[in-house]
Amino acid sequence: MEYGLIGSKLGHSYSKIIHEMLCGYRYDLCPLPTEEEARAFLIRRQFKAINVTIPYKRLVMEYCTYIDPRAKAIGAVNTVVNKNGLLYGYNTDHLGFAHLCDAHGVDFAGRTVLILGTGGTHNTTSAVARDKGAARVLTVSRTPDAAKGQLSYEEAVASGAQIVINTTPAGMYPNVGVCSLDVAKMPGLEAVLDVVYNPDKTELILRAEEAGVPVAVGGLEMLVAQAVYAAESFLSRKFDDAAGEIGRITAALRRDMLNVALIGMPSSGKSTVGRALAEKLGKKFIDLDEEIVKADGRSIPDIFAAEGEDGFRAKESAQTVRFAKEGRQLLSCGGGIIKRGGNLRALHQNGVLLFLDRPLDALTVGGGRPLSSSTEALKKMEAERRPLYLAAADAVIPNSGTVEDAVAAAMEALDEIFSH
Template sequence: MKNLDESRKTLDQIDSQIVDLLENRMKISKEIGIYKLNNNLNTEDSSREDKIIKKLENKIDPEFKNSIRPIYSEIFSESKKIITKVKNENFKYGLIGEDLSHSKSKEIHELFEKYNYNLKNLKKSDVESFFENKNFLGINVTIPYKEISMKYLNEVDGLAKEIGAVNTIVNRAGKLIGYNTDYFGLDYSLNHYGINIKDKKVLILGSGGASKMVQKLAKDKGATSVIVISRSGENNYERLDKYKDYNILINTTPIGMYPYNMECKVDLARFQALESVIDLIYNPLNTKLILDAKRLGLKTMSGLLMLVVQAFFAGELFLDEKLDKSLIEKVYLNLKKDMQNIVFVGMPSAGKTTMAKLLSEKSNREFFDTDKLIEEREGKISEIFKNKGEKYFREVESKILKEVSKKTGVVIATGGGTPLKEVNRDLILQNSIVIYLDRDLKNLETEGRPLSKNLNNLKQMYEDRHKIYEDISHIRIKVIEDKEKNLEKILEEIKNYENFSN
């Protein structure tokens, strides 16, 4: 009996250790669930679970191998229940949509410093149960649920009812009430950008929930004509010439939105009476449509300010209280600053890589060097020029730039010839403050640089490129041959530009 008692005592000790470890495991699962929820990450990964089980089966004595799967399947099942509970407990305020991987709504709402806000990717098959459960206090709604959400509501605000779409839903003691704060976001933004719709002919691209809101506002503001362009139907993209005398064009479609940057279905040059172009997209900060409009000297408005304003008014509805309106500008400027890239252009060996790297360290931003990225994929630049020619190099350069320029909040050093192509200039300008480093020719290096082998080449290159660098840049820095002083000057000019441009 002594051996049996000792064995049982040992088992009790092991069981106690297992319970402690199991408790720790569940606590960590809960922490992971909260982290994934806050960062809009997938909380279920069955392939990872299977890998863990197989790994553990390989560690245990083969005699007991078959016990691993049922035990750990049950552990994973209980972990999922904990994560589901975490989701329900933490999703008091948030955004629902089909794909929210690039949404800025969490950042915006939490800058109001009034409540936690989370993102919830919702499958169409789960929409009904989500609204039946009512496990939230206030939510925003985006593509594709702005219209279909209405059928689950107990009440719809008069304005939202007229529009036929909601973007904000508040739970008042189990009663779901729908609103449309996009309307107020657009109205505020139009005033901010000095765009007047009264007595104008307005052309709207897209026919979804956002389009319905724009149609309502345009009519309320006194537009003389409002035409909606859709992919099919009488008013489509093939018949845009019918409306070339229209004054204001507003894009409500996702065409040109990240990750499909630079897509555009409209040639603005065809519109003879166009005054203003509005794009409700906010990522990128400047779509191809907006860049084309700026090139034509038209008034423009992107969607970032509207996004902040509609969130502000949604927050007031969530809390049933008035918020300080100064928050709008504060949040907008913070978000815009965080999203903008800083891109360096200039002659070969102007110091773009050096200064970009120093700036990235100083500002805690990720750093990318397009020439280095090219060499990582294709080998030395001098060898590319020698073996495959400049045309091939420029194609690779554009491909690399297309990838890296989609990022936000980073520092990018470009090659000397990168801005020569118009497509590259658009890629650079879509998200960036552009800094032109203008370094004295006598200080430029020529060794190992295929196109600037001597001073005569450099002088001609500078003549050919200087105007392009100037035209694309927001800031021009006459380079000082002192890195730290140069960095101070760059930081000062960025600050001045941000204050002026905002």
């Protein structure tokens, strides 16, 4: 191995994609489940340079001849460069986190900062907060140690903090929707940062957005930034525009990993355009109406007949929650998905929404759609729903020409959405 990553479990790591997009060298994921294997790997040192992740960021320090002072102070090394058989250790996680804060204009000066969690990333983020002038850095734990001044999640709410940093795995895929901090009760918040990047927006970030916190961002940019700074150490050279590289790769990664959901009136072409768009994007096509039918065993008209619209909506929500937390999918939604706010929240956590806008007179009456019973019904429905589609969508895609035209318009809109 020349370049790569070691850690105990690496199944979901994006590092290979990021490094190979960035530099073109080959980057291998090398899972080392046991400490003995990690030690043997470090003794053999048959690599040019590596990144290190959980649980070996401290262990590798024993094998380094030189450790960068910041890495030493934090007590963790995530980047190791082999120079003529001697290992040099650095910490680019703190550079990555500092980049995330700077890129979003987070001002730490004189602020009270809450760090959720006591694990490895706690020290990294608290070092950055202190460097940037935080007045107080408080630690929040589910099992607070009062002797160390740690706070419970209840106490944290009343701490008067302006900045919250989550370093715990709470809310991380597949256990999405989890969050112990009631940010809605913290009116002075200026920024909420989460080091978790899958899903794109954790429950904490969604809640912060809903509470109107001005800066609410997940950890993807931090992950990319630490990789870019690690690559600089790997190759002993600086990028001309590191921030530009970070922005470029973060955007490309989000385009690749996130879902695209199509919303719009019944028979506006969500399933038809969705299938073609999925192919173009290289995403897995999922038709939520089909999934409802598959899971239930009855047709949509039969579900409506037996359980009414409410019964159908409950099934629709269950399938939405199920698929929306996954990634790399094109989700073709049923027309009524916007009737429940929870559906939109689920879709936004890991994807973008496009409103497919087909002229009212081109919509189909009937066609196995119980609510599209007449032209009048469609007209009334459109008047009610149009504002909801517009409010939920990241972009509006006209579908008034051919299916290919709509696909091209959607590709253009996605280029724009993922350009920054």
